[in-house]
Structure formats: C-alpha cells, structure tokens
Amino acid sequence: xxxxxxxxxxxxxxxxxxxxxxxxxxxxxxxxxxxxxxxPGKGLTSLLLIQSSQREQTSGRLNASLDKSSGRxxxxxxxxxxxxSATYLCAVIEGAQKLVFGQGTRLTINP
Amino acid sequence: xxxxxxxxxxxxxxxxxxxxxxxxxxSGHRSVSWYQQTPGQGLQFLFEYFxxxxxxxxxxxxxxxxxxxxxxxxxxxxxxxELGDSALYLCASSLRSxxxxxxxxxxxxxxxxxx
Numbered sequence: 001x002x003x004x005x006x007x008x009x010x011x012x013x014x015x016x017x018x019x020x021x022x023x024x025x026x027x028x029x030x031x032x033x034x035x036x037x038x039x040p041g042k043g044l045t046s047l048l049l050i051q052s053s054q055r056e057q058t059s060g061r062l063n064a065s066l067d068k069s070s071g072r073x074x075x076x077x078x079x080x081x082x083x084x085s086a087t088y089l090c091a092v093i094e095g096a097q098k099l100v101f102g103q104g105t106r107l108t109i110n111p
Numbered sequence: 112x113x114x115x116x117x118x119x120x121x122x123x124x125x126x127x128x129x130x131x132x133x134x135x136x137x138s139g140h141r142s143v144s145w146y147q148q149t150p151g152q153g154l155q156f157l158f159e160y161f162x163x164x165x166x167x168x169x170x171x172x173x174x175x176x177x178x179x180x181x182x183x184x185x186x187x188x189x190x191x192x193e194l195g196d197s198a199l200y201l202c203a204s205s206l207r208s209x210x211x212x213x214x215x216x217x218x219x220x221x222x223x224x225x226x
Contacts (some may be wrong), residue, residue, distance in 0.1 A: 011196075030191070034214065034215065036217070040164070041199075041222075042219060043115075043201055043217040043219040043220045044116070044201065044203075044217040045217070046214055046215065046216055046217070049214040062199055070178040087152070091154075093215075095215075097127070097142055097159050097161075097167065097205060097207060097215065098144070098156050098159065098167050099146070099154075099156060099168070099203075099215060100156070101153055101155075103153050104151075104153070111159050
C-alpha cells in the first residue's frame with residue numbers, strides 16, 4: 001500500500017527566504033507526482049505535475065524534483081512571499097487517476 | 112475556461128439522512144474523481160468515473176456511491192449519514208489518457224456537516 005509522507009508538518013520562515021518542502025513515497029511504481037496548495041477552507045490548486053519520466057518541473061518561483069528510485073520529491077520555493085502561506089500537499093498518482101496524498105506541510109511566511 | 116464547480120458549497124444534515132453532491136468538470140474533461148478530506152485522515156480517494164463508468168474505488172463503505180452522466184457531470188451520494196461523514200468533499204477533473212495519468216484540477220469542495 002502506497003504511503004506518502006511530508007516533512008516538516010509545519011514551517012515558518014521570514015519573507016524573502018528560499019525554502020524546500022519534502023515528500024517521500026514508499027512505492028516507486030507511480031505514474032506521476034503532483035504538488036498542490038490549499039488555502040484554509042478552500043479546494044486544491046494544482047502547482048506542478050511531474051511525469052514519472054521527468055526529473056524536475058518549473059513554474060515561476062517554484063521548482064519540483066522527482067527521484068523515483070529513492071521515492072522522494074522536493075518542492076523548492078524561491079524568494080518566498082506572504083501570499084505563499086498555505087498548506088502544500090504532494091500526491092502520487094497511481095493507476096486509474098487515483099491520487100494518494102501526504103498530510104501536507106503548513107507553510108507560514110512572516111512579513 | 113471555467114474551472115471545476117461543485118454544488119452545494121455547504122450542507123447541514125442529520126444522522127440517518129442521505130445527501131447528494133454535484134460536480135461539473137472542466138469543459139472537455141471526461142474523468143471525475145471524488146475525495147474526502149477530514150482533519151484526522153487527510154485526503155482520501157473515494158472513486159473515479161470516466162465515460163460514465165466507475166474505474167476505480169477507494170476503501171469506503173457501500174453507503175458512498177456515485178454516478179456520471181453523458182455530459183461528464185458527476186454526482187456523489189451518501190446514504191444513512193453518520194457523524195463521521197462530516198468532511199470537505201472535493202471533486203477533481205482531468206483529461207485522462209491511455210498514455211498515463213494526467214493533471215487533476217480540483218473544485219472548491221462541498222462542506223458537509225452531519226449533526
């Protein structure tokens with residue numbers, strides 16, 4: 001059974017810092033991996049999708065990497081801003097579009 | 112292009128009742144998946160529908176069911192509600208392809224409270 005773990009559970013940093021969020025998964029037989037952000041009481045916003053054949057994907061200040069062999073992914077956020085405060089979730093995509101989520105990292109950027 | 116829409120946004124029900132939630136996917140998307148989010152269990156997969164057929168199912172009791180219509184809109188039904196069914200129910204849509212899993216886009220969710 002696939003298990004996804006995100007460390008740390010919560011992170012608080014001052015504005016302007018670069019930061020890394022970690023995600024690990026137990027079964028490397030995944031299709032893809034997707035990173036989301038969730039604001040309190042809201043739905044999920046897709047940030048990046050990494051295909052299983054890719055090593056990384058970039059969008060603006062975000063860069064996500066994937067190492068299937070070690071079962072790890074990282075989300076790098078450059079020059080953090082208060083608007084980046086949210087819960088970040090990683091999810092591995094198994095067969096038939098099933099997402100298996102981690103518990104998330106609650107990120108707070110302090111002005 | 113409009114995003115995924117879910118109705119209603121909030122629901123309050125009592126134990127034993129049943130409820131139906133609706134999801135309209137992004138135009139052109141034919142796959143709709145449903146997830147339950149609770150503080151204790153996090154996000155858990157309920158089921159996925161593609162071309163009006165359930166393609167995958169999570170580990171939930173038979174009280175949870177769904178269907179998909181020819182226009183790809185989907186409904187989820189929960190019968191004989193229990194207090195533990197209180198959660199945020201999220202719907203996701205994707206293009207889905209035979210070549211592999213595609214990016215999923217989520218709606219704002221339906222907040223269900225069972226009293």
